[in-house]
Amino acid sequence: MGDFSQNGIISTLHDFGTKSTSVIESELSKFSEQRKMELILPCLYSELEGEALPKIVDEISKTKYLDHIIIGLDKANEAQAKKAWKFFKKLKNPFSILWNDGPALKKLDQELQKNNLAPSELGKGRNVWYCIGMCIARDSARSVALHDCDIKTYDRRMLAKLFYPVVNPLFNFEFCKGYYPRVANNKMNGRVARLLVFPLLTALEKTIGKSDYLNFMKSFKYPLAGEFSFRRNVLPELRISSDWGIEVGILSEMQRSFSPQNICQVDLADTYDHKHQVLSLDDETKGLSRMSIDIIKTFIKKLATQGNTFSREKFRSLKATYYRSALDLIDIYRSDAAMNGLKLDSHTEEKAVELFAINIMKAGEAFIQNPMDTPFIPTWSRVKSAIPDFLGRLEKVVNDDNKKHS
Numbered sequence: 126m127g128d129f130s131q132n133g134i135i136s137t138l139h140d141f142g143t144k145s146t147s148v149i150e151s152e153l154s155k156f157s158e159q160r161k162m163e164l165i166l167p168c169l170y171s172e173l174e175g176e177a178l179p180k181i182v183d184e185i186s187k188t189k190y191l192d193h194i195i196i197g198l199d200k201a202n203e204a205q206a207k208k209a210w211k212f213f214k215k216l217k218n219p220f221s222i223l224w225n226d227g228p229a230l231k232k233l234d235q236e237l238q239k240n241n242l243a244p245s246e247l248g249k250g251r252n253v254w255y256c257i258g259m260c261i262a263r264d265s266a267r268s269v270a271l272h273d274c275d276i277k278t279y280d281r282r283m284l285a286k287l288f289y290p291v292v293n294p295l296f297n298f299e300f301c302k303g304y305y306p307r308v309a310n311n312k313m314n315g316r317v318a319r320l321l322v323f324p325l326l327t328a329l330e331k332t333i334g335k336s337d338y339l340n341f342m343k344s345f346k347y348p349l350a351g352e353f354s355f356r357r358n359v360l361p362e363l364r365i366s367s368d369w370g371i372e373v374g375i376l377s378e379m380q381r382s383f384s385p386q387n388i389c390q391v392d393l394a395d396t397y398d399h400k401h402q403v404l405s406l407d408d409e410t411k412g413l414s415r416m417s418i419d420i421i422k423t424f425i426k427k428l429a430t431q432g433n434t435f436s437r438e439k440f441r442s443l444k445a446t447y448y449r450s451a452l453d454l455i456d457i458y459r460s461d462a463a464m465n466g467l468k469l470d471s472h473t474e475e476k477a478v479e480l481f482a483i484n485i486m487k488a489g490e491a492f493i494q495n496p497m498d499t500p501f502i503p504t505w506s507r508v509k510s511a512i513p514d515f516l517g518r519l520e521k522v523v524n525d526d527n528k529k530h531s
């Protein structure tokens with residue numbers, strides 16, 4: 126039975142299966158005559174050799190409404206970059222590759238570093254930020270979508286539904302977030318959302334009180350989804366997080382900049398699977414441990430900007446409240462899994478909760494020791510103000526690279 130509830134303060138757009146993919150794509154093609162669409166694909170070279178990206182490329186090639194695709198390529202040497210250009214020629218859509226490790230883009234990055242405007246660390250946030258810069262420089266698309274390149278269950282209907290809310294001229298949405306059940310291979314996945322984000326939001330309400338921001342974040346069915354779409358005017362002032370807090374950070378920016386009436390979430394799939402991160406119990410710089418610390422810090426810093434104060438005592442209270450809330454949720458997930466014939470290892474679930482509880486204290490201590498630390502990369506409006514011709518040079522460098530390797 127389709128879920129048609131509207132429980133949060135943002136709009137939820139469901140998929141009842143009553144409109145075919147071809148009809149949605151036909152409408153998008155009509156919209157594209159006046160509203161060009163661009164897709165951003167941040168990827169690692171290693172994903173070109175995986176099972177997901179070749180299928181993603183095949184599915185995207187079946188679409189006819191995309192004006193352009195911007196591909197951010199990370200961790201690729203020259204030989205691998207050449208293979209990447211050959212690989213993406215399978216696309217039947219126009220595309221540009223940003224070879225982030227290439228000499229031309231590295232030179233531009235060094236210029237930004239000298240002006241204290243460059244991303245502080247490597248990773249998805251930096252990759253997405255440069256791709257957005259290229260999108261702004263091209264100044265062609267009215268709407269932009271972004272998704273990861275490790276989605277094993279991808280089909281082109283996901284992309285069509287992701288674009289539709291920000292392209293349809295009768296809608297007023299400036300931003301759209303995807304959601305889906307994290308169920309695949311007979312398992313209940315999505316540990317960081319289920320066991321950290323949801324109980325943490327509950328614990329934050331209990332320890333610091335209810336707020337518009339926490340109510341906003343609780344409205345999202347899957348706040349860590351890596352699938353977004355925007356209208357073009359959102360991008361120049363968008364602050365991108367350089368660490369694992371990018372998804373939460375973008376939602377926080379949307380809450381700051383727009384009314385809930387301009388924000389929606391859309392049902393993208395019945396099942397969803399992608400590359401899984403290890404829990405990393407023994408190394409807080411890797412895997413889900415690193416991700417959890419970055420996400421917690423993102424929440425803390427956002428709430429601090431709204432006038433909330435934090436102390437070691439507050440973090441101890443938050444940890445205890447979170448721990449109880451998370452354990453209660455494990456009982457619910459166990460019942461849900463049994464009802465649906467899914468596997469759920471309670472011991473592994475509780476180990477994750479114990480790790481996340483410890484990481485609340487680590488994130489809190491990091492905030493207390495360095496409250497002025499910010500993971501956000503400067504906005505492209507600031508870069509343009511400081512170096513007016515930078516975006517033009519970025520576009521030229523990317524175009525030259527693509528002419529050279531095409």
